[in-house]
Amino acid sequence: MHESVNHPSTEPSVISAPPELADALGQALAHIAELEALLEDLPGIFERKFEQRLQPVLERQQSLLEENQELRQEVLQLQPAPGEVRLRFNPESNATAKPELLLPPVPRRQPLRFAALRRKDDQAA
Numbered sequence: 001m002h003e004s005v006n007h008p009s010t011e012p013s014v015i016s017a018p019p020e021l022a023d024a025l026g027q028a029l030a031h032i033a034e035l036e037a038l039l040e041d042l043p044g045i046f047e048r049k050f051e052q053r054l055q056p057v058l059e060r061q062q063s064l065l066e067e068n069q070e071l072r073q074e075v076l077q078l079q080p081a082p083g084e085v086r087l088r089f090n091p092e093s094n095a096t097a098k099p100e101l102l103l104p105p106v107p108r109r110q111p112l113r114f115a116a117l118r119r120k121d122d123q124a125a
Contacts, residue, residue, distance in 0.1 A: 017025070080086050
């Protein structure tokens with residue numbers, strides 16, 4: 001990516017520098033070379049780190065997809081087959097369920113023997 005830049009000071013010059021400056025310059029150039037090498041490795045480092053963090057997320061996603069499929073199969077097994085009638089017991093326990101069909105109340109009938117006696121009383125009065 002980054003090309004090494006040749007500085008005029010790195011080329012041999014006619015003017016000689018004091019040894020301390022030459023050592024400092026050599027150290028600085030070595031440090032620059034190390035930093036350039038790190039810059040070249042940086043995209044790979046970020047990619048590996050991203051993959052490490054992404055792996056648990058992908059595993060969790062796969063787990064949830066499998067669990068979802070199992071639950072869908074369970075729901076399909078619990079649904080009544082075509083033509084099958086299932087009775088519901090304890091409808092009060094499922095208060096959030098929507099009632100399927102509400103029938104009007106059936107009027108109470110008096111027992112027949114009392115009804116016959118009552119008719120006779122009504123006719124006599």
